[in-house]
Structures are given as C-alpha cells and as structure tokens.
Amino acid sequence: xxxxxxxxxxxxxxxxxxxxxxxxxxxxxxxxxxxxxxxxxxxxxxxxxxxxxxxxxxxxxxxxxxxxxxxxxxxxxxxxxxxxxxxxxxxxxxxxxxxxxxxxxxxxxxxxxxxxxxxxxxxxxxxxxxxxxxxxxxxxxxxxxxxxxxxxxxxxxxxxxxxxx
Amino acid sequence: xxxxxxxxxxxxxxxxxxxxxxxxxxxxxxxxxxxxxxxxxxxxxxxxxxxxxxxxxxxxxxxxxxxxxxxxxxxxxxxxxxxxxxxxxxxxxxxxxxxxxxxxxxxxxxxxxxxxxxxxxxxxxxxxxxxxxxxxxxxxxxxxxxxxxxxxxxxxxxxxxxxxxxxxxxxxxxxxxxxxxxxxxxxxxxxxxxxxxxxxxxxxxxxxxxxxxxxxxxxxxxxxxxxxxxxxxxxxxxxxxxxxxxxxxxxxxxxxxxxxxxxxxxxxxxxxxxxxxxxxxxxxxxxxxxxxxxxxxxxxxxxxxxxxxxxxxxxxxxxxxxxxxxxxxxxxxxxxxxxxxxxxxxxxxxxxxxxxxxxxxxxxxxxxxxxxxxxxxxxxxxxxxxxxxxxxxxxxxxx
Numbered sequence: 001x002x003x004x005x006x007x008x009x010x011x012x013x014x015x016x017x018x019x020x021x022x023x024x025x026x027x028x029x030x031x032x033x034x035x036x037x038x039x040x041x042x043x044x045x046x047x048x049x050x051x052x053x054x055x056x057x058x059x060x061x062x063x064x065x066x067x068x069x070x071x072x073x074x075x076x077x078x079x080x081x082x083x084x085x086x087x088x089x090x091x092x093x094x095x096x097x098x099x100x101x102x103x104x105x106x107x108x109x110x111x112x113x114x115x116x117x118x119x120x121x122x123x124x125x126x127x128x129x130x131x132x133x134x135x136x137x138x139x140x141x142x143x144x145x146x147x148x149x150x151x152x153x154x155x156x157x158x159x160x161x162x163x164x165x
Numbered sequence: 166x167x168x169x170x171x172x173x174x175x176x177x178x179x180x181x182x183x184x185x186x187x188x189x190x191x192x193x194x195x196x197x198x199x200x201x202x203x204x205x206x207x208x209x210x211x212x213x214x215x216x217x218x219x220x221x222x223x224x225x226x227x228x229x230x231x232x233x234x235x236x237x238x239x240x241x242x243x244x245x246x247x248x249x250x251x252x253x254x255x256x257x258x259x260x261x262x263x264x265x266x267x268x269x270x271x272x273x274x275x276x277x278x279x280x281x282x283x284x285x286x287x288x289x290x291x292x293x294x295x296x297x298x299x300x301x302x303x304x305x306x307x308x309x310x311x312x313x314x315x316x317x318x319x320x321x322x323x324x325x326x327x328x329x330x331x332x333x334x335x336x337x338x339x340x341x342x343x344x345x346x347x348x349x350x351x352x353x354x355x356x357x358x359x360x361x362x363x364x365x366x367x368x369x370x371x372x373x374x375x376x377x378x379x380x381x382x383x384x385x386x387x388x389x390x391x392x393x394x395x396x397x398x399x400x401x402x403x404x405x406x407x408x409x410x411x412x413x414x415x416x417x418x419x420x421x422x423x424x425x426x427x428x429x430x431x432x433x434x435x436x437x438x439x440x441x442x443x444x445x446x447x448x449x450x451x452x453x454x455x456x457x458x459x460x461x462x463x464x465x466x467x468x469x470x471x472x473x474x475x476x477x478x479x480x481x482x483x484x485x486x487x488x489x490x491x492x493x494x495x496x497x498x499x500x501x502x503x504x505x506x507x508x509x510x511x512x513x514x515x516x517x518x519x520x521x522x523x524x525x526x527x528x529x530x531x532x533x534x535x536x537x538x539x540x541x542x543x544x545x546x547x548x549x550x551x552x553x554x555x556x557x558x559x560x561x562x563x564x
Contacts, residue, residue: 056302064309
C-alpha cells in the first residue's frame with residue numbers, strides 16, 4: 001500500500017509539474033512539451049488503477065495525436081520563431097477570472113460530494129469486458145456508434161475545408 | 166539434459182533460488198530479478214547497433230559490388246567499435262541560436278521509446294519482459310514518443326533544414342501509422358488477443374502466409390516508421406542534408422544513430438512476432454526451448470536483410486509520392502484487408518463444424534484475389550487514362 005502511495009505521489013508530481021510548465025513557460029513550444037509530460041503523468045495514474053487499455057489509449061490519443069497536432073500548429077505559426085514572443089495577450093484578466101471560477105467549482109465539488117467506493121472486485125480481464133460493453137445494445141452501443149459517426153463527420157468536414165477550389 | 170533444453174527458464178529459476186538462499190524477502194528477489202531482466206533487455210537493444218551496423222554495411226557493400234569496411238580486423242567486423250570511439254571523442258557543438266534545453270532534451274529521450282518496446286517482445290514461451298494483455302497497443306502507443314522526440318530535435322536545432330524535417334516527421338510517421346494499425350487490427354482479429362505472446366501462440370500457420378497483403382503493408386510501414394532508405398525522407402541527404410539531426414555532433418548524434426538501429430531491430434522483431442510466427446519454427450520450439458531466442462533473432466535478422474535488400478534495390482521516393490502512396494494506396498488496401506479478415510473470422514471454427522485451417526485458406530485465397538485486383542487496377546492506371554474509363558470518369562468528376 002505504501003509503495004502505491006509513493007508511486008501516486010511521484011505521478012502526481014509529474015502531472016502537476018507538467019501542468020505548471022504549460023501555464024508558466026513563455027515559449028509556446030516548451031508549453032506543448034510540458035503538456036506531453038502532464039499527459040504521461042495521467043496515463044501513469046491509469047496504469048496504477050490497472051486500466052492498461054485506458055492508459056495506452058491516453059498515450060495514443062493525447063500524446064500521439066492531440067499534442068502533435070498542437071505542436072504542428074505552433075510550428076506553423078510564423079511569429080513563434082522570434083525570441084520576444086509573449087505567450088499571454090490582453091485577455092489575461094478574463095482568463096484569470098474564468099480559471100479561478102473553474103478552480104472554485106472543482107474545489108466545492110471535491111469537498112461536498114461524498115465519494116463512494118465500489119465494493120466489487122476488479123475483473124481480471126477488463127479488456128474483453130470493455131470490448132463486449134462497447135458493442136452490447138444494452139450498454140454502450142449507441143454511444144459508440146454516435147461517436148464514430150461524429151468522427152466521420154469531422155473527417156469529411158476537414159476534407160471539404162482543406163479542398164482546393 | 167532437461168536443464169539444457171529449458172536453459173533460460175531454468176536459469177531464471179536457479180538465480181531466484183540462489184537469491185532466496187541468501188535469505189532475501191520475496192519483494193527484494195522480485196525487485197532484483199525485474200531489474201536484471203530490464204538490464205538484459207536494454208543491453209540486447211543497444212547490442213543491436215553493434216551487430217547490425219557491420220551487417221548493414223557488409224550486405225549493402227556486397228549488393229553494390231564493393232568490399233565495404235575491411236580495415237578493422239577481422240573482416241571489418243569491429244568497424245562499429247571504431248565508429249563508437251570516434252563518436253565519443255568528437256567535439257560537442259550546440260548552435261548559438263538553438264533552443265538549448267530542447268536541443269539537449271531530444272537525444273536524451275530519442276532512444277527511450279525505442280528501448281521501451283522491448284518490454285513486450287516475446288523471445289520464447291514465458292521469456293518476455295512483461296506479457297501485457299494490451300501488448301500490441303502498447304507498441305503503437307510508445308511510437309508516439311518517438312515522433313515527439315524527433316520533432317523536438319528538429320525544432321530545437323533552429324535550422325531551416327531540421328525544421329523542414331520536423332514537418333516531414335509529422336507528415337510521414339502519422340501517414341504510415343494508419344495502414345500499420347489496420348494491419349495490426351487484422352492480426353488481432355485472427356489471433357483474438359492483443360498480447361504479443363498470445364499472437365505467437367495463435368499462429369499455427371505464420372500470418373504472413375495467411376495474409377501476405379497485411380504482411381507486406383506492415384513491412385513497408387515499418388520501414389517508413391524506422392526511417393529506412395528508400396523511405397528515409399526525414400533525413401534524405403540529397404534534400405534535407407541530414408534532417409532533424411543536422412546540428413548534432415559527437416555523442417548526441419550517436420544517440421540518434423543508436424535509436425535508429427534499436428528501432429529497426431524492434432521493428433524486425435515485431436514483424437517476426439506478428440507475421441512470421443515469432444519464436445515458433447516447425448516444432449523446434451517444443452523440441453529445444455533453449456533455441457527460441459535464437460529463432461527470434463534469426464527471423465529478425467532475415468527481416469532486416471529484406472529491409473537492406475529494399476534499400477539496395479530501390480531509389481529514394483519523392484516526398485509527395487511517399488505520402489500519396491500511404492494515403493491513396495496503402496490505407497484503402499489495408500482497409501479492404503481488414504474488412505476481409507473481419508468477414509473470414511466469422512467462419513465458425515470453434516464449433517468444429519469447419520476445420521481450423523479452412524479459415525486460413527479462405528483468407529489466403531481472399532488475399533490473392535485482392536493482390537490480383539490491385540495489380541489489375543494499378544496496371545490500368547499506369548497505362549494512361551485512355552485505357553481506364555472508370556478512372557477517366559473519376560477525373561472528369563474531379564474537374
């Protein structure tokens with residue numbers, strides 16, 4: 001139990017340092033790399049919770065796709081190459097208000113909700129159960145299909161937007 | 166006799182017994198054996214550089230009808246050691262305008278994802294770092310870090326060629342990951358497991374024989390992912406000088422070099438695991454389990470030989486052709502193959518109504534049909550638009 005807690009603290013430190021780096025670094029490219037670090041910390045939590053599949057998907061989607069997309073967007077922005085680029089703009093005050101409000105809401109929820117702990121044993125092979133749940137009409141089939149259609153629509157939309165006239 | 170035949174497993178058990186004999190608690194023994202296991206895997210990964218650089222230079226030299234390195238005795242086989250000493254003594258240069266932190270970070274992290282993959286590569290029954298039940302997915306996910314390391318290198322050097330190379334990294338590696346994952350999905354559908362060891366166990370016939378289309382697509386994609394010539398457009402010296410590693414020298418350059426060979430060896434083992442039956446070789450693995458790592462190594466060396474053969478045979482591709490090939494040819498082909506395997510897997514083998522080999526045979530026939538149809542379509546389009554009315558219609562609609 002103690003080992004798990006130590007690992008948890010290390011992972012939390014990784015995720016939080018990454019998150020702080022995202023907010024505090026002046027260089028946007030550095031911020032994107034810190035974001036990767038933060039995502040890796042979160043993936044570590046999933047491994048700790050014995051959700052290997054979720055951890056792998058977290059890395060595959062957030063590190064492999066979303067971070068790289070962000071980095072690519074940063075690389076294609078011309079002004080970012082100059083050293084006197086500032087990461088904040090004149091809207092920082094509103095951003096601060098929004099961030100503090102969100103933080104307050106999260107804190108209130110954390111304090112007020114009585115977090116129940118499930119008594120059931122963790123199934124040994126979660127992967128097969130997950131796969132069955134995703135294609136079971138009684139469980140998540142509809143959500144799964146709707147998500148697929150949504151992604152397909154996004155894909156077609158991207159092709160239409162990017163198409164040369 | 167039994168001890169020799171089951172050498173690796175017995176060796177592990179014997180070492181653990183010795184540790185228990187010293188009076189160590191269970192957690193300490195587990196910790197030590199895990200640590201030693203990790204160390205062995207890391208050394209295997211790095212040793213790949215020493216083994217495969219001489220092999221690459223000698224094989225390529227033979228194919229190009231020249232002697233290749235032959236100064237460092239014997240037979241030029243110690244050339245890799247000489248190169249390593251040269252690398253270590255070279256001056257370490259950081260460009261003045263480079264992003265110092267990122268320039269340092271990239272060579273530090275570039276070899277890590279390549280080495281992490283070795284954790285799930287099976288060297289024999291129960292000779293594996295960790296048999297994850299999401300093993301194949303793990304391999305694909307770890308690949309993401311490789312992309313990020315290369316982007317950091319390309320951006321951090323503040324050189325226009327390295328930056329262009331970083332763009333190419335995103336473009337090429339992501340484009341070739343998609344058909345690769347489709348092929349992996351076909352394999353997973355057939356073996357009904359994502360654990361690498363489970364996939365080897367499920368292969369009564371090697372999957373390369375059952376689905377050659379997926380195997381070939383995977384080989385091409387693995388070469389593109391490992392950045393091997395003729396698809397090494399990330400560092401093509403005729404256009405990018407040296408790509409993302411242009412500003413690196415000395416040991417930092419050596420790290421990229423090591424990562425490339427570690428990656429190539431890992432890719433070869435993955436191919437032999439997914440498509441060539443892994444540690445299985447006509448029942449030899451049951452006869453003498455001690456030989457399973459040798460079987461895996463020989464299969465991987467064969468795959469690497471094929472990659473070198475490709476390199477010596479084909480000229481480098483143009484970049485837009487490379488990307489077009491991935492999106493317009495490999496992705497549709499891999500999708501067709503995936504659909505085919507999804508249909509074939511539905512043949513009821515489990516209830517013993519059909520013999521198990523029928524599934525493989527149907528898949529093979531389907532694959533051959535796919536190959537013939539693909540060749541037919543390619544032939545039509547290569548002959549020019551006059552001969553292909555269907556293609557002409559598509560072009561007319563496009564206009």
